Amino acid sequence: MDAGREMKDDEHCSSMEILEVDRGIEEIENGSRKHSIMAVESIFEGDEAPSSWRDSLTVRGLFASVILGTLFSFIVMNFNLTTGYVPSLNVGAGLLGFFFTKTWMKVSAKLGFKQRPFTRQENTVMQTCIVAASGVALSGGLASNMFAKSRMVAYQTGEEHDPANIKNPNMGWMIAFLFAVSFIGVILAEPLRKIMIIDHKLIYPSATATAHIINGFHMPQKAKLIKKQVSTLIKCFSFSFVWSFFKWFYSSGDDCGFESFPTFGLQAYENRFYFDFSATYVGVGMICPYIITISLLVGSILSWGIMWPLITRKKGIWYSEKLKDNDLSGLQGYKVFIGISMILGDGLFYFTLILIKAIRDFSKEYRKKNSSLVVSVTDAREPSLNNVDQSETERLFLTDRVSKKYALMGYIVLTAISAITVPIIIPELEWYHILVLCMIAPVLIFSNAYGCGLTDWSLATTYGRLTIFVFSLWVGMGDGGVIAGLASGGIMTSIVYLSTDLMQNFKTAYLTHTSPRSVLISEVIGIGLGCLISPCVFWIFYCAIPHERSYPNQYINPIMFRSIALIGVKGLSSLPQYCLVLCIAFFFASIFVCGLKEIAKHYKMRIYGWMPSMMAMAIPFFIGPYFAIDMCVGSVLKVLWMKKNKGKEAESLITAVASGLICGDGLWKLPYSILALFKVNPPICMKFLSRSTNVKVDGFLGRL
Template sequence: MSIQSALIGRLLGLLFERPFTPEENVVLQTTAVATGTMPLAAGFVGIIPALGLLEVEKDGSGPVSFTWGTAIAWSFGIAFFGVFLAVPLRKQTIIKEKLPFPSGTATAQLISVLYQHPLRKEAAPKQEARPTTEPAEEAQWLLHEEVDASLQPEQGIAAEVEARDEDSSVSVQQGWSPLVWSFAAACFITILSYFFPVVFAMPIFGLYLAREWLWYFTPSLSYVGQGIIMGFPTTVSMNLGMFVGWAILSPLAKHNGWAPGKVGDMSNGGRGWILWISLAIMTADSLVSLTPVFGEIVSHLLKSFKYDAPILGIAGVKSDEEVEPPARLIPRRWVIWGLVISVTGGTLIVWLVFGYEGIKPWATLLGFALGGAMSLLGVRALGETDLNPVSGLGKISQLFFAVLQPGNVVANIIAGGVAEAGAQQAGDLMQDFKTGHLVGASPRAQFQGQLIGSLVSIFVTTTAFILYSNAYEIPGPNFPAPTAYVWLNLARLLRSSSLPPHAGVFMAVLGGAAALSSGIKAWASHGRKPRWVKWIPSGVAFAIGMLNTPNFAIARLLGGCVELWWRRKYMRKIKAARDGEDEENEDGLGELAIVIIASGFVLGEGIGSIVNLTLRIMGFRELSCWGCAKGLCGGCP
């Protein structure tokens, strides 16, 4: 949500007498992203629901329920480790290697347009650390070479701040209209779906297919907005997985008696059966795609011996390469003490929350250590591909702890969650550090904003989760929490080594195909990437489409198609403008307009869901369940 946060920060800043500066906007969006990351980092959408699904017969332990207090304590235990871990990685990945971090760079470009603010020009990455001839205080500020010509601000570097703000107000005013109407539309439809649940569960393929095979459509504008942000290729991969899983594998398993239960049953139904194939595809793709990243890290570790002060095993960056003055950097003692306190305190808190039988303290310590190692992989993958493979890293952690504490499902899930949390937060902060580096924000201020956002989010996220779990069934029709089943089923597999009938064969075949396609893409990316590579489906997106019901993917495909149409229209427009054929039609927002609309969709549905939560807590009921297929509409019998 970094782009959306920066956009909202700029728009709302106009309500004050002194709008935010570009550097203040960077700190604002860093804090906002830190606040929004907690549901993922603390496992409120995966780990915590998974622990609530435990069964004594299958797992050796009953469900683990969280009160508001225990959820607060758990969040405190893992909320800050990844924040401190990201600081030393900034110097290697951003300052020395200058990895692109696409989302962080895109956010910086957005801020550049909104404020008419020039970005720092980055030289090509150096093979060796060499002294620079200019001190940090005299670093040049030029437009970033990678910013598209259509997005470059017209004002020169010497322009006055007042003039720059006056010009940027044109883009800001143009941004209000699409943001407001897209926000209002998504919010309205979400609230409407509360009173008429069929709005979000339309049986467009017929009641039989909706009821028996879960083929229905959710016209969620948030899903459409996410599809716009994800892009056409990813949404196509997701829908291919959905079609294979729900149009081929699920009926095949049902027809042959391999999954005799109801299709949506995660225990003995089609959804539970194809979950294993999805898990195999996701794991294979993640492991293969991480192999070249791991090789590069080993290479950097070997080269690190050339430097005097490697940090956390990463090649050190000489002080004269740093572009920020010392007063704007995070002191090393903050990082050291922060890591010591967060790891020690986190281990103690996890022990107090789950007890010695849940997970032993030494296993939690190893979880933090593994989280540090996973962060190296995740940050580098994120910097190069814009994808933080935390799902694959979490599975690696589960495999590791299946050996350390065999048969302990609770420990397997918790330790994997601890490791994943570090990689998640470190990756998010690295994207923000990239934005701050290009815009010129203080890394120390960003770091402090990250800490503040994480602290606030502990209370906001926990309170929201308790309210939602009291009002809705989680997992359930409204909030299926599919990743909870991924965590739980892998832990169960590692404990019992038992699979549903014939699932192993399909896991081997489709997992092998995913590994092969991922290997081909990794191989092709090292040279001049052929055009046909983009048509190879993404294994992770394919698996996610298979993991979720069809309604999850269809609306996102609509968003992907909108993104493709808009991008082609925009590129034709830019080409015409550059050729001098259509200069008058080039607007001030350009390619950003579709991002603003998508942001409004996502934000509007989020606010609408909070209204729905309030209505449910207050006891308001649905007005009509007309058209609903049994079991698909939340709240309807």
């Protein structure tokens, strides 16, 4: 999904502000969103004083986090075993946390116990802990990387029995591994939160929608506009939930239901050009900058409209005709590695640019100190916390933070702990492998946090798959390269995913006036809980699987991860022809376009606002165009809405509409996952056939 960024006026721009999109569009959005935040805070003023970070951390919140974190871990584990795609559960965590606590308070009141007020800050902290606890089920790779090491999965990939490349799951080593690697990414997210949320104003759509939900439920009922916003949000939320439930009835089977509606014809549908009626993506399209939606569409056309059809014609020449569609030695290899190369080019460019500007600022500060002009580093690079123009929200967000010096020291210490402990747990990995992973991680963390802020897509598992390939290639088959690759991929996924997850929670905290320190502590507590809960949940799934060669076909994700490792140990020659050349070309093309954007921005050229985001362009390369089309529909609806309704009220209501659509579809994922877990299937399959195929089907049925 997509998240926009807004520019400040030139005189207030920080030296770290890069990556902004069209100036005119964003100034309008910046003003309206600042007005929206101020309006929300003005409603709470007098009814609720912002809680200290200690007040937000409660026993009832921790208890709810354990219960709901366990429930969400089952949901995440089921998704991760099957599709590998886990939707954002922030919205569901915020909603269930609210209702769980309200129920707790009613029961306690009837029993005669006095209860403290339930604030939006406590709700935000609780949501953070729940999502962090369940997130370990994905970030730790229990149902993917770890399971792929097992003998059971090795049988499915047709390997010969090789003890050096098999490590069966065990509760002991899995828990130890998770505790050794799961906290590294959290400490790296802390220094980036000002850059991502204050400087670049990234939206993080799911986090923003969650904040609107939390604010709406805790809102004092006294403002007409706020009441109208909440009413609009609830209506759209209800519609989105019911619509998702309605779609489920027609999706029994592959390529069934509204998600497979061939909007632009069957030929376009084969190339994933269709509108899949997703309320989530339509809602995201309503709140994202238009240039990001356009970038997604351009990337979709370039990849699925031009490149992949042309490369498909080379089937049998560039790669074998016998390969499956998801085999990295075939077309899938082009999709994954070219897309990743564009993302890495974009992320590396801006990471380097920020690093250069930070070094320049530190250099200036050092010269000032030598000139006896004592100015703190914080004051030199950030607006004063006493600045009367700065909102109370930003003051709170910038006050509660960890010093960059301590963050760096913490990262070094956690890296050292991992470098010592992980080789004991996974002997195929050496200490220097861990150091290399942790040296690369900051660039990927920045890229993923930036991309997630733009589109709401976390590509942590994609980076993990790339890491599997690289480290399997490095170690080799004879030295346990499959196990080493899978373990390194799990470490990278954990670092990148959890740091981005925390960044989303910081965005929710920013919009709900919650102390970032309490969110950070809640994240750490949630991860600790997840390191204990997730292996237990996985063990339940693992024990339910028949331990024999007839492995359940629906659990495809572990097989895919092991297949990537097997390709890696065979070397670069296993990649399809010209794949590496194309990756290098797109990597440098991404850097070139980013450089042109910075030049256009520096000289205030009008073309700057029309230059695409390479990060946004790259995402459809391996996901497909369908979600970009949904987002375009959302953007079109926003244009029509704003033409019909003028003023700030219209802008506020369109945000409520978008949040309601995202939240309703997000909450449906909970009952949907529970139904799937208990193998309750939809009753109807609605499928679309061509005329000739339909005639054949009718003829076949007529002969029965």
